Amino acid sequence: MMVADFPLWPEQASTFAKDVDALYIFLIILTGTVSVGIFLTIFGLAIKYRRRPDNELAQDYEPPKILEVTWIVVPTIIFMGLFVWGSWLYFHLARVPDDALDIYATGKQWMWKFQHPTGQREINTLHVPVNRPIKITMASEDVIHSLFFPYFRTKMDVLPNRYRSMWFQATKTGRFHIFCAEYCGTLHSGMIGWVEVMEPTEYQKWLAGGSEGSMASQGEQLFQKYACNTCHTNDATGRGPVLAGLYGKDVTLSNDTTVKADDNYIRESILNPQAKVVKGFNPIMPTFQGQVSEDDMMKLLAYVKSIGQNTAPATTPAPAGAKGTNP
Amino acid sequence: MTTATLHDVRLSGAASDRNYFNDEYGALSWFLTKDHKRIAILYLISVSVLFVIGGFFAMMMRIELLTPEGDLLTSDTYNKFFTMHGVVMIFFFLIPVIPAVLGNFLLPLQIGAKDLAFPKINLLSWYLYMLAAGIGLIVIVTGGVDTGWTFYTPFSTQYSNTHVFGTTFAGFIAGFSSILTGLNFIVTIHRMRAPGLTWYRLPLFVWALYATSIVMLLATPVLAITLVMLMIERTVGVGFFDPALGGDPVLYQHMFWFYSHPAVYIMILPAMGVASDVVAAFTRKKIFGYRFVAFSSLAIAFLGFLVWAHHLFVAGISVYSAMIFAFLTFFVAVPSAIKVFNWTATLYKASVSWQTPMLYIMGFIGLFTIGGVTGLFLASLGLDIHVTDTYFVVAHFHYVMVGGTVMAYLAGIHYWWPKITGRMYPEWWARLAALLVFVGFNLTFFPQFILGYVGMPRRYHAYAPEFQVLNVLSTAGASVLAVGYMLPIFYLIWSIWNGRPAGKNPWGAVGLEWTTSSPPPKENFHETPVVTWEAYDYPGMMKAMGETQHV
Structure with a gap:
């Protein structure tokens, strides 16, 4: 300009x-x-x-x-x-492209938290590679926010009760505004940040700059910490359904309807397990409402996604791990 | 005095000494009045006071936004100011202003009736309005509210620690005032028209009030229910909207906009009615396509109920429901376009007067057109994603609600001022004010379209430095606009004692209200008028003038 x-x-x-x-x-x-x-x-x-004269009438x-x-x-x-x-x-x-790079975002009063699949976390700054579709899966920890990238001409409201996703593909490197566009309280106008669009090689370098392990591996630890693995075993002997290979598949429920095991289904099954019980299982799972933070929820989701891909790599070709290379 | 006749075009006439002002004296004669004209005056004073309060908040925001940093007000104060600006202006000014002031005063006069169908309910409407406004003012002085006028959950139910309950309760009460006014108008229009006054002989202002009343009656109860649910969730913790309790925050938005989108038409339809009456009077011509204009009001009222989710295109609705609501939104633009084209065509081969009410209406048509066409930007789904929740939306709805409704209200108050008070306002000052309002308005709000597209979100206390130039322009415009709005308050009050006596029909306009004295007697007409002419029968008037060789 x-x-x-x-x-x-x-x-x-x-x-x-x-x-x-x-x-x-x-x-x-x-x-x-x-x-x-x-x-x-x-x-x-x-x-x-x-x-002209005061008493003139229309024709x-x-x-x-x-x-x-x-x-x-x-x-x-x-x-x-x-x-x-x-x-x-x-x-x-x-319509999110299949090869989009997954990034997770959490809105809370009054900051944006981003997590990369490889485990890096950042606040109010988002590093992304240029010329690659980026898919952001997001949720709010409190009120409704709206993640707004004016330079990318896109925004999406961030809700406290379910995952929503948006995508963009940056075409130039640089620093661009992030705003919160839905009024969220005192520091609404301070809930801002920058997206740093980098060359893919730079992005790889940035990713290499230390992390606490990939999101999926952190999720696996949480899976054990919350004792999910006692019921959701890897074979059919557990009291809960096997989760390996689940992600993205159709699931038959106890009322004989089917749902797709997507992000929101997995989230709901953790927070409100009685809502959709898988056919053949008893509704015995306790709720984790109020115990799992949005950050942890996203890691658990990343873990469930990763074991879904291990058994059925053909349905979800996007590699979720550190293999994220540019096209 | 002879009986009222349509074609009495004398520019002045002996005023009857007895009128609704001097018929009775004392405070009680006002506070217990059942006369629609006095109730209109009560409303006029009340809404004017609330307009000044709402305007104060606006001015403080504009001064804060002169600089990118938040320096004049704290964030919390700024958030309260934009909330209370919205609440006061929408619930206590824009929604009641034209129906309750001009509609109350003129509806019985325009249809040749002595009063509304339910005069006591009419007074009750004003008391409900005052009760709601009183609660609103208590909220303001005891700390205010910071949710935005939309009260989005879960912020309003779980997170805000300001007076959400008091404010929503005030909105709930104000709703009943609106419902009763709508009911009263509908019954009045159906049952109390003068002999011979068929539907197609009604002034278009009456058609517009009829359409408005239907919306008031059908939409406002949904607001009441929504606000009650919000109050219950906030106080008792029943989970309608709170996800932690199994509710859905997007449900609140659906319910809120199911009222609040039609509410936009509660604000703009009466303004369109004023525009039709003023265009006819100041061109001395029947409105071109009278029936199209009349039915377009009903079409807007009907379609207005089917577009609420266009406020939710990024909020969490499916792609297919977004498409349906976008499609219907484009349809609601058609009847508005019909009106604009018909008003324009009416000017052809007309006798156009450049007096103040017509100046305001020319401004109204221009600003409403801009407000309307920018609605097309917002209805275009892929574009809405970028501009929603930015200043583009702020500019758009101010063009419709301020450029539209307030301009038309000012046109109407000047047009009927001689009828209301029996006195003329000072024309020179009034034209100056109209010019200031037009220039100030555009300078204030046009930059906000650009600001929104560049990416400045709404409800921002502080902003990025590159937005400053446009914000400074906007604040400069707001100060011109403020002067333009304050001027009429002074010269109109001045004119009550010092204005030139107006006579029955200072404009040479056609319409039953111009056949009775100014100000009208308490019972409006000495004898029930019998109507034998079409609406806006200026050709008939011309014939009558030719016969009597009057003036």
């Missing part, structure tokens, strides 16, 4: 940005033309037909009725076009 003090739009730093800006600019031209047209018409007519003339049909039909057609364009963008954003 030439005039850094007076930007008209933020830098385009993601694959998504130029698509959003294209629709924005199209809408400015379209609505600007129509609005200015209306202003000039009103102003012009109001001058042309201004009342007894009505414009043709066909105008009504015109200005109902034409805007409706234009609106449908905008609807399609806007929805196309929205779909694009909702």
Whole structure:
């Protein structure tokens, strides 16, 4: 930006940005033309037909009725076009690429915590490689927040009761704003940070800079700490279902419905185990509501995901471990 | 005095000595009045006081935002100020202002009735409003509330330690005031029209009030339920919205917006009605496409119920429900567009007066158009993700609710001021104020569109330095706007004693309200009028003028 003090739009730093800006600019031209047209018409007519003597009356003339049909039909057609364009963008954003790098985020009053699959943790800063899709799975520890990357043209509300995910692919290296966009209390405007987009080699170097073990291995320790492994054994003898190979599969429940074992199913099964009991098992698992923090929950999730991939690598090709190399 | 006739275009007439002002004296004659005109005056004073309070909060925020750092107010105070600005302006100013002030005063006059259908319930509405406003003021002076006017859970139920209960209780009570006003208007419009005044002869302001009343009656109870659930969760801990208790915070947002989106139409529909009446009077022409404009009000009222989840595109709804709500949102824009085009077409071959009410309405059409078309940006799903919860949204809804509703209210109060008080306002000062409001408004809010797109989130006490230039522009505009809003308060009060006597019909306008004296007598009309003419029958008036060679 030439005039850094007076930007008209933020830098385009993601694959998504130029698509959003294209629709924005199209809408400015379209609505600007129509609005200015209306202003000039009103102003012009109001001058042309201004009342000269005080008692002057209007001419007894009505414009043709066909105008009504015109200005109902034409805007409706234009609106449908905008609807399609806007929805196309929205779909694009909702569909996470398969090879996305997984990152976990937690919002809490008033900071952003990020965890990398390899175990690195950071607060209010997020290091990501350039030119690689990044998927952020996130939850809130308290109120609703909203993770907003203006330079990537994307945001998503972060909820306290379930996982949500968003993705982006940065197209240039640098430092870009992170804001919280959903009002969350006293220091809402201080819940900000920076995303550091790095060259892949730099990112690898940064990742190598020490960690407490991968998220999955930390999750495995928690799996033992919370004594999950006493019931969820690796063979079919346990009182709970086997978790290896579970992630991403369909599960048949005791009421004969099926659900997909995704992030939110695993989360719910830990916090509210009676909600969806697997067919053939007794509803004996205690709730872990209030005992497992969001950080730990994400590690447990990473662990369950990792053993899911060990047995069924074909369904989820993205390597979750330290093997994360750039394409 | 002769009986009222439509085509009486004398610019001044002998005022009847007895009117609703001097019919009775004493405080009790006001506080126990059942006269819709006096109740309108009570509302006029109350909403004006609350507008000044809400405006004070706005001004303090704008001064704070002059610099990127949070230096004038603490974060908590700033958060309370934007919350109370929103609560006061929406619940205690924008929602009641046009229906309760102009609607109350004019609805019976425009349909040739002596009063509303339920005069005592009308007074009760004002007392409920005052009770709610009183609770709101107690909350403000005892520490305020910091949840945002939207009261999103779980912040409002589990985390905020401010007066959430008191504020939501005030909103709950204010809702009943709204419901009763809506009920009263609907019955009045159905049952109390003068002989000959068929639906298609009604002024479009009455159509707009009718559509508004339907929304008030059907949507407000949902707000009441939602706020009660919130109060129960906050005090007793029953889990409706709190995830720890098995609730869902997004459910709250659905319920809240099921009322609060239609509430936008409670604010803008009456404004559109004022615009139609003013455009007709100041062009001396029937509104082009009268029936389209009338039914577009009902279409907006109906479609307005089907779009609430467009506030939730990033909040946690499925891709497919987002698409359905986006689709319906584009549809609700069509009837609004119809109105704008029809008002514009009415000016063709008209006799356009540049007096103050028309200036405000030209401003209204312009600002409402900008507010409307920026709604298209927000309805476009992929774009909404970037701009939602930023200043773009702040600018958009101020263009609709302030540029739309407040401009139309100012147009209406100037247009009907001679009828309300029997006196003319000073035209020069009024035009100056209209100009200041228009310029100040655009300078305040237009930069906020850019600010939002650049990425400044709303409800930020401190912000990144690159946002400062636009914020300074916005604050500069706000000070011009404040002067523009304060001026009418002074010259309108001044004119009550010093204004030129207005006479029955200073504008040469068509409409039953202009056939009775100014101010009207307590019973509005000495004899029940019989209507034999169409709405806005200016051609008929022209004929009558030709016959009588009047003026």
